Amino acid sequence: MIQLVWLAVLLPLIGAVLNGILAIRRPGAKTAVSVIGVGTLLGSFGVAVGTFTELLHAPVASFRVLLWQWLPVSDRFSVDLAFQVDHLSAVMLLVITGVGGLIHLFSVGYMRSDPGYARYFAYLNLFIVFMLVLVLGASLPVSYIGWEGVGLCSYLLIGFWYEVDTNSDAGKKAFLANRIGDFGVLIAMFLLWWSLGTLEYTGITMRAGAEFSIGSTMPLLIALFLFLGCTGKSAQIPLYVWLPDAMAGPTPVSALIHAATMVTAGVFLVVRTAAIFTLAPVALEVVAIVGALTAFFAASIGLRQYDIKKVLAYSTVSQLGYMFLGVGTGAFASGIFHLITHAFFKALLFLGAGSVIHSMHHALHHARSHADAQDMRNMGGLRRWMPWTFALMLLATLAIAGVPPFAGFFSKDEILAAAFARGTEQPIYLVCWALGLVAALMTAFYMARLVAMTFLGKYRGGDMSAAHLHEAPLMMTAPLVVLGALAVAGGLINLPHFAGGHAWLEHWLEPVTEVAAMVMKPLPELARSQEALLILLAITAAVAGLIGGYVLTSRTVIATPEHAAPERGLWRVLYHKFYVDELYQLVFVNPVMWVSRTALWQTVDAFLIDRIGVGGTARVAEGLGWLGSRLQNGQVAFYVAMFAVGAVLILRTLVR
């Protein structure tokens, strides 16, 4: 099955093409679209399972599946279109096709009444294709196809309802922010080729240790440029601004692309090129600091958002920060572990939010209300109507908050423990650990607030709409139940020793991270008491946050958006997201606009080219014409005089 792994990519590609054709020819054939869209993903998942089981018993840990020679430029430079099936990509393959399949299934219910149904599934299938190419690629250029491709699909799906301007603007914003990052990856590729002469991951891992010494400039540059790409794709400071806006897309898209899979590509890339990062300790520190800061700031913004999807979006940014904190600490397996558990519970949260929005939208539509179906101030008390969604969202909340024994607890605790352990030697990591801990507290707080505002208390959307609230159909709740089970039990895949487990994922990923581990100093062992204290602290933070969020939210009277009092003080700053968008507008957008408008458009184009260039030529011709026209003064005598003078001059030259 490993040699057939390309089937996992080909099937969704066929689905994308077929659905694309259907979108143009028969947009109404929704049954066919669903069968193709979900069916190809199911096949892809089957291939993934087959590949994984074969890899479990395989004698070697890494396979290279050559499809064809892609760029045979010269003896020194050639790129094959090849896939690398190893322990890391196999796990990613499972997560992407598994979670992706569930979200495809959910979409069947969620998007049923949308006129762009076929187009939606074509994009979604195409996204899976590119995402699989990204994780399966055996070299950076192949991964880069996927890297760019998922960006494209993200853009297409954010702006899916392009009739509304803000949606297509959000798509453009995401695309542009990603471009800045992609530029970094491109530069990193050039540098890698220049210094190592290879772009294959295995080659990079083998040669990096021999070519570079620890702490030299070249690996630092490469790592930082790669990380620039990661900040774009994985929404870290300073390029995170696109992700909250990306919520303009359909909610299943937010779950699949902007929570579970695409945005984790940066974490994946860091782990894939871990050999480079470990050779640049400074770069690793940068990764950890950026991750911790992002986790902290995004979580604090999440405290004061009212749009249910915005809260989850900032939560995603914050959790991605955790992952980078993990890989920045050198705990690569922990980063991937959190990536996986996060994929489960965040997909569940988004899909749950999706079914809430679906229901709210339906109810408000029937009540002819124009209230915002995503604003939590219009919700409240939904558990009466949506018990399943409520129960599952609650599970996911406990998981993301880090309450044992749910999935998020183990992964988050591992990252924090690793940061603390590293911090005993390098104090900067202690700061990261502290930021992460506070972020954990805030995570629990805003999640409790979200649940309390949405499901508890009294319904605030008006009696007219309350009559139309309903639980989501089975097609939508079934994937939620599966994800719920995963969110509860996901921690089992890497159950630490103190909880009676064997840290399976960590051992599983050892072949991938062993070269990096040889270079890195091993994490200092923590004493049992320290470990226990850390766990206690993490649990305290989670529980305190949950209780605090619940108590504060349920005590205050929540006004609907039109009656809401303006925000004050720090809340106001948080509500306005630290004014970062405004700052970027001022520092980057406005100067660019000024240069484009005043310098390029008005000066270069309108003045230099149009007036001097084009207009000037016309003026010269006009002037010469005017001079000529002076000769035509209408006086016959003058003409004759000119003629006589001319005749004399000609005669002079002829008669010598």
Added chain:
Amino acid sequence: MLLGPSLALSAVLFVLGVAGVLIRRNAIVVFMCVELMLNAVNLSFVALARLHGVSGQIMVFFVMTVAAAEAAVGLAIILAIFRHTQSVDLANINLLKG
């Protein structure tokens, strides 16, 4: 032989014609000056014919034919202009001024 004085007279007549065309504003006078130039040329043709054979004299007939045609067309134009503007002053005839 009167070649020298004939050519001199021809030149004088020609210059008179040119001067008239350049200076006078009455279209009829200008026209007459043009005729004067043509006849000055005719005179030199005839004078030189004695040296170079009869082709010069034949040429005179051609010139006279052209002059007759020109007189007919030119006078017709001047008449037409006069009917139009009640004047034959060339200074007023400048419709094609650039």
